[in-house]
Amino acid sequence: MGDSLTYKILKSHLVEGTLKPGTEIGIRIDQTLTQDATGTMAYLEFESMGIDRVKTQISVSYVDHNMLQQGFENADDHRYLQSVAARYGVYFSKPGNGICHQVHLERFAEPGKTLLGSDSHTPTSSGMGMIAIGAGGLEIALAMAGMPYLFPMPKVVLVKLNGKLKPWVSAKDIILEMLRRLTVKGGVGKIFEYGGDGVKFLSIPERSTITNMGAELGATTSIFPSDERTREYLVKQGRGKAWKELVADKNAFYDEVIEVNLNSLEPLIACPHSPDNVKKVKDIEGIKVQQVCIGSCTNSSYTDLMKVARIMKGKKIHPEVSLSINPGSKQVLEMISRNGALADIISAGARILESSCGPCIGMGQSPPTGSVSLRTFNRNFEGRSGTKDANVYIVSPETAAISALKGEITSPLKLGKPVKIFIPNKFSINDNMIIPPVKNGKKVEIIRGPNIKPLPDTKPLPDSVSGKVLIKVGDNISTDHILPAGAKVLPLRSNIPAISEYTFNAVDPQFVKRAKEWGAGVVLGGMNYGQGSSREHAAIAPMYLGVKAVITKSFARIHRANLINFGIVPLMLENENDYNLFDTGDDIQLDGLREAILNKKDITIRNATKDKTVSLKSDLTGREREILAAGGRLNYVKLGGSNGR
Numbered sequence: 001m002g003d004s005l006t007y008k009i010l011k012s013h014l015v016e017g018t019l020k021p022g023t024e025i026g027i028r029i030d031q032t033l034t035q036d037a038t039g040t041m042a043y044l045e046f047e048s049m050g051i052d053r054v055k056t057q058i059s060v061s062y063v064d065h066n067m068l069q070q071g072f073e074n075a076d077d078h079r080y081l082q083s084v085a086a087r088y089g090v091y092f093s094k095p096g097n098g099i100c101h102q103v104h105l106e107r108f109a110e111p112g113k114t115l116l117g118s119d120s121h122t123p124t125s126s127g128m129g130m131i132a133i134g135a136g137g138l139e140i141a142l143a144m145a146g147m148p149y150l151f152p153m154p155k156v157v158l159v160k161l162n163g164k165l166k167p168w169v170s171a172k173d174i175i176l177e178m179l180r181r182l183t184v185k186g187g188v189g190k191i192f193e194y195g196g197d198g199v200k201f202l203s204i205p206e207r208s209t210i211t212n213m214g215a216e217l218g219a220t221t222s223i224f225p226s227d228e229r230t231r232e233y234l235v236k237q238g239r240g241k242a243w244k245e246l247v248a249d250k251n252a253f254y255d256e257v258i259e260v261n262l263n264s265l266e267p268l269i270a271c272p273h274s275p276d277n278v279k280k281v282k283d284i285e286g287i288k289v290q291q292v293c294i295g296s297c298t299n300s301s302y303t304d305l306m307k308v309a310r311i312m313k314g315k316k317i318h319p320e321v322s323l324s325i326n327p328g329s330k331q332v333l334e335m336i337s338r339n340g341a342l343a344d345i346i347s348a349g350a351r352i353l354e355s356s357c358g359p360c361i362g363m364g365q366s367p368p369t370g371s372v373s374l375r376t377f378n379r380n381f382e383g384r385s386g387t388k389d390a391n392v393y394i395v396s397p398e399t400a401a402i403s404a405l406k407g408e409i410t411s412p413l414k415l416g417k418p419v420k421i422f423i424p425n426k427f428s429i430n431d432n433m434i435i436p437p438v439k440n441g442k443k444v445e446i447i448r449g450p451n452i453k454p455l456p457d458t459k460p461l462p463d464s465v466s467g468k469v470l471i472k473v474g475d476n477i478s479t480d481h482i483l484p485a486g487a488k489v490l491p492l493r494s495n496i497p498a499i500s501e502y503t504f505n506a507v508d509p510q511f512v513k514r515a516k517e518w519g520a521g522v523v524l525g526g527m528n529y530g531q532g533s534s535r536e537h538a539a540i541a542p543m544y545l546g547v548k549a550v551i552t553k554s555f556a557r558i559h560r561a562n563l564i565n566f567g568i569v570p571l572m573l574e575n576e577n578d579y580n581l582f583d584t585g586d587d588i589q590l591d592g593l594r595e596a597i598l599n600k601k602d603i604t605i606r607n608a609t610k611d612k613t614v615s616l617k618s619d620l621t622g623r624e625r626e627i628l629a630a631g632g633r634l635n636y637v638k639l640g641g642s643n644g645r
Contacts, residue, residue: 001251001252001253002248002249002250002251002252002253003248003249003252003253004156004158004193004248004249004252004253004254005129005193005223005225005246005247005248005252006131006156006191006193006223007019007156007252008246008248009112009114009130009131009223009246010025010027010131010153012112013027013028013029013030013114013131014026014027014028015027015028015148016148016150017153018153019153020153021152021153021154021155021189021255022152022153022189023152023153024150024151024152024153024621024623025150025151025152025153026148026149026150027114027131027148027149028114028148029056029114029115029116029143029148029149030056030057030058030110030113030114030115031056031057031058031059031060031108031109031110031113031114031115031116032054032056032058032059032060032115032116032117032118032140032143032144033059033060033061033062033100033104033108033115033116033117033118033119033122033140034059034060034061034062034100034117034118034119034137034140035062035063035064035065035100035117035118035119035357036061036062036063036064036065036066036074036077036078036081036493037065037066037361037485037490037493037535038118038119038136038137038493038534038535038536038537039061039062039081039118039137040077040080040081040452040493040494041137041455041493041494041536041537041540042118042137042138042140042141043061043080043081043084043085043088043141044452044454044455044494045137045138045141045455045634046088046141046144046145047084047446048455048634049141049142049145049634049637051088051144051145051146052088052441052442053088053089053441054088054089054090054144054145055144055145055146056143056144056146057113058091058108059089059090059091059144060090060091060092060093060100060104060108060434061081061082061084061085061090061091061092061093062093062097062098062099062100062103062104063078063081063092063093063094063095063097064093064095064097064098064099064100064355064356064357065356065357065361065363065485065490066363066490066491066493067095067096067354067356067357067358067363068363068364068487070487070491071491072449072450072451073449073451073491073492074491075449076447076448076449076450076451076452077449077451077452077491077493077494078095079447079449080446080447080448080449080452080494082094082435083444083445083446083447084446085435085437086435086437086438086441086444087437087441087442087444087446088144088437088441089437089441090144090437091108091434091435091436091437092434092435092437093433093434093435094433094434094435095354095356096330096354096355096356096433097329097330097355097433097434098327098328098329098330098331098332098355098356099296099297099300099328099329099355099356099357100117100119100297101117101119101121101122101124101125101208101212101297102124102297102300102301102328102329102332103328103329103331103434104117104124104125105124105125105127105128105204105205105208106237106329106331106427107237107239107431107434108125109125109128109130109132110128110130110239110242111128111129111130111226111230111242111243111244111245111246112129112130112226112244112246113130113131114130114131114132114133114149115130115131115132115133116132116133116135116139116140116143116149117132117133117134117135117140118134118135118136118137118139118140118534118536119134119533119534120134120215120532120533120534120558121134121212121213121215121297121298121378122134122135122221123211123212123214123215123219123221123222123223124208124211124212124297125208125211126208126211126214126221126222126223126224127204127205127206127207127208127209127210127211127212127224128204128207128208128224128226128230128233129223129224129225129226129227129230129246130223131221131223132211132221133149133151133220133221134215134221134534134558135149135534135558135561136534136535136536136539136558136561136562136565137534137536138536138562138565138566138633138634139561139565142633142637147637150623151220151557151561152189152621154189154190154191154219154220155189155190155191155255155256156190156191156193156254156255157190157191157192157193157254157255157256157257157258158193158194158195158252158254158256158257158258159178159192159193159194159195159196159222159258159259159260160195160196160257160258160259160260161174161194161195161196161197161198161199161202161260161262162196162197162198162259162260162261162262162263163197163198163261163262163263163264164198164201164262164263165198165201165262165263165265166263166265167417167418168267168398168411168412168413168415168418169262169265169266169267170206170209170267170396170397170398171202171205171206171207171209171210171396172209172213172268172298172299172376172395172396172397173265173266173267173268173396174210174260174262174265175209175210175212175213175214175216176213176268176269176270176275176278176394177260177265177268177278178192178210178214178217178258178260179213179216179217179270179275179276179278180268180276180278181258182217182276183217183276184216184217184218184274184275184276184476184528184531185218185476185527185528185531185554186217186218187214187217187218187219187220188218188219188528188554188556188557189220189557190217190219190220190255190256191219191220191221191222191223192214192217192219192221192222192223193222193223193248193254194207194210194222194223194224194225195225195248196259198260198262199224199225199227200227200228200229201262202224202229203229203233203303204229204230204233205301205302205303205304206303207224207229208301209298209299209301210222210224211223211224212297212298212378213275213298213378215378216275216276216378216379218528218531218556218557220557225246225247225248226243226244226245226246226247227245227247230243231243231245236423236424236425236426236427237427237429238426238427238429266280266281266282266411266413267280267281267282267395267396267398267399267411267412267413268280268281268396269281269284269393269394269395269399269409270380270393270394270395271284271391271393272380272382272391272392272393273380273381273382273391273392274380274381274476275378275379275380275394281395281399281409281410281411281412282411282413284409285408285409285410285411286408286409287372287408287409288320288372288407288408289318289321289372289373289374289403289404289407289408289409290320290321290322290367290368290371290372290373291321291322291323291324291365291367291368291371291372291373291374292317292321292322292323292324292373292374292375292400292401292403292404293323293324293326293358293359293360293365293373293374293375293376293377293400294308294323294324294325294326294375294376294397294400294401295324295325295326295327295328295353295358295359295360295376295377296326296328296357296358296359296360296375296376296377296378297328297357297360297378298376298377298378299376299377299396299397300326300327300328300329300332300355300376301328301332302331302332302335302336302423302427303421303423304328304376304397305325305327305332305336305341305345305397306336306341306421306422307397307398307401307419307421308325308345308397308398308400308401309336309341309342309344309345310341310344310419310420310421311398311401311402311405311412311415311419312344312345312348312350312401312404312405313344313348314344315348315405316348316349316405317348317349317350317404317405318404318405318406318407318408319407320407321404321407322351323348323349323350323351323404324350324351324352324353324358324359324365325345325350325351325352325353326352326353326354326355326356326357326358326359327352327355328355329355330355330430330433331427331428331429331430332355333355334428334430335424335427335428338428348405350404353365359375359377359385360375360377360378360379361384361485361486361490362384362385362386362484362485362486362487363485363486363487363490364386364487365385365386366385366386366387366390367385367386367387367390367392368387368390369387369389369390370389370390370391371387371390371391372390372391372393372409373385373390373391373392373393374393374395374399374400374403374404374409375392375393375394375395375400376394376395376396376397376400377394378394379394379478379480379532380392380393380394381478381480381481381532382506383480383484383506384478384480384484384485386486386487388506393409396412398412398415399411399412402414402415451491451492451494451495451498452494452495453494453495453496453497453498455496455634456496456497456540456543456544458543458566458567458631458632458634458635459567459631460629460630460631460635461567461569461593461594461597461628461629461630461631462548462593462594463592463593463594463595464589464590464591464592464593464594465520465522465548465549465588465589465590465593466520466587466588466589466590467518467519467520467521467522467546467548467587467588468518468521468522468584468585468586468587468588469521469522469523469524469582469583469584469585469586469588470511470514470515470518470521470522470523470545470546470547470584471504471507471508471511471514471523471524471584472524472525472582472583472584473504473507473523473524473525473526473529474525474526475526475527475528475553476526476527476528476531477507477525477526477528477529477530477531478530478531478532478533479530479531479532479533479534479535479538479559480506480532480533481504481506481507482503482504482530482538482541482542483499483502483503483504483535483537483538483541484502484505484506485533485535488502489502493537496537496540496541496544497544499537499541500512500540500541500542500544500545502541503515503541503542503545512545515545515546515547516545516546518546519546520546520547520548521546521547521548521588522547522548522549522550522551522588522590522605523542523547523549523550523551524550524551524552524579524582525550525551525552525553526552526553526579527552527553527554528554528555528556529550529552529553529554529555529556529559530555530556530558530559530560530562530563531556531559532556534558534562536562536565536566538559538562539559539562539563539565539566539568540566542568543566543567543568547568548568548569548590549568549569549570549571549590549593550563550568550569550570550571551571551572551573551605551616552570552571552572552573553572553573553576553579554572555570555572564620564624564627564628564632564633565627565632565633565634566632566633567628567630567631567632567635569593569597569618569628570618570620571603571605571616571617571618572616572617572618572619573614573615573616573617574614574615574616574617575614575615578614578615581607581610581612581614582607582610583609585609586607586608586609586610587607587608587609588605588606588607588608589605589606589608590603590604590605590606591604591606594629597618597620597625597628597629598625598626598629600625602615603615603616603617603618604616623641626641627641
């Protein structure tokens with residue numbers, strides 16, 4: 001059997017392990033990206049390692065999340081990020097230059113390379129034919145220090161795209177169909193490799209919409225081949241020399257195969273409050289809409305916004321709808337400004353936001369109380385928009401545009417004849433807001449504002465853990481539930497004592513007070529605990545408040561790794577029904593935990609309140625056991641674990 005595209009790239013970067021699903025591998029990382037919501041902590045972690053210069057081929061620090069400069073915190077942190085980038089050899093993308101994934105696709109992504117990013121939607125760049133993976137900030141710091149990225153080898157699933165999309169059906173509908181079939185847990189432990197004759201009809205921005213939302217499936221990453229469409233895109237970006245053809249062997253082996261007939265797809269919509277609650281748009285038409293937001297790293301490309309502009313040209317949005325547009329990059333904004341498309345959008349009644357993440361992370365544009373908000377984003381978790389009782393739907397730009405005009409959810413199939421989009425032979429290229437690092441970084445002074453606090457210390461795993469169940473939560477708890485984003489919380493991302501005050505605030509506002517009063521304890525969760533954003537603060541803040549272990553039915557990939565990196569033991573119930581034997585406030589004991597972790601012994605937890613003892617399990621690798629015993633990854637590295645790895 002031949003090799004899949006995934007195996008070809010992983011083989012060329014493999015430094016540890018074998019490509020056998022479920023076993024730990026280590027790969028060399030060529031590129032890294034950070035964004036300002038997670039990057040500040042990542043660079044503080046990198047500084048603590050004492051490395052003089054990043055060892056990657058390219059590392060880029062983006063400012064795109066926390067753009068509201070209300071108070072000194074954000075502006076100070078941006079100055080820190082720019083100065084630390086100059087000091088250690090990192091490119092710096094200034095505020096306003098665009099969303100990290102859109103800009104990276106335009107200016108840095110290359111076929112055949114590996115990219116590790118401190119954002120769960122880093123796989124956006126995999127639409128370019130590279131292996132791009134989202135991870136916690138500490139993983140990115142270690143990669144910048146020249147260490148391999150360690151993770152369990154996923155299964156490789158071929159998604160065979162057959163045929164061609166009908167007019168008004170988009171790439172967004174392809175990934176929504178995947179979510180409808182597989183759910184938000186369906187990609188855990190998998191890489192989705194897209195192939196089939198339908199691939200050639202999809203542009204790079206369309207492919208990247210699909211790989212972007214592979215994160216919502218829980219996938220390690222998704223990938224498209226590098227073909228003639230890839231070459232065309234790179235040439236338009238002035239980077240034609242970066243192209244090379246990369247495709248799977250004709251007889252490549254895959255662990256699974258999924259077929260999607262593109263010509264049978266219809267416009268789809270993800271209903272509240274999960275990306276996998278997918279229905280056909282036509283089946284819920286007529287629901288009144290109060291807000292429409294078009295943009296985000298999923299759907300803010302030149303092509304996306306040109307379609308919106310053509311749909312809205314000469315028309316007016318419904319008087320009861322608030323429409324906002326955030327272009328994905330300065331390049332996109334400049335191009336639609338010059339060709340008149342921006343004027344068409346503004347004339348229709350849209351509000352134009354910065355080239356940033358904006359409403360996607362609750363950074364402004366919170367919808368009205370109890371309202372319906374249509375968004376071209378990737379997540380619609382309850383409360384993520386900033387309004388807890390808002391009903392947020394995920395749609396394509398085409399569905400968003402016509403619904404904004406009609407004032408109610410409307411299928412774009414009613415638009416009639418498809419619009420024609422002109423794609424220029426060359427995109428606008430102006431990198432004046434990407435600041436390259438200076439040659440002699442040792443002369444750079446790193447500027448630290450008063451909001452930047454030292455990393456909290458972690459301590460070695462104790463012999464035993466006793467305390468209380470600090471909180472009991474259900475299935476599909478996201479990192480937004482654990483530690484929310486938004487304009488109030490994100491400015492505190494470099495101040496762990498301050499940001500920890502918001503831990504589990506969206507689920508139980510009394511959690512922090514209770515954790516401080518009760519001291520050490522555990523969190524009890526259901527299935528797919530920790531889905532969503534890669535933010536490692538959702539592990540650091542609970543650690544700071546005394547959480548020693550998280551016990552669940554199952555974990556999301558990135559959050560599980562973040563827990564281990566910061567010394568919190570991830571454990572699973574041997575019998576999922578034992579979840580019902582615990583309640584918040586129960587006294588628990590994990591006797592002999594350290595020895596059990598280090599020596600792969602049976603682990604039990606005793607509920608002293610109910611006089612019940614249940615069995616737990618772990619899927620920890622040998623290295624992860626040593627990391628937990630040391631009290632986290634930084635301690636492990638400083639102690640010389642696995643030669644610094």
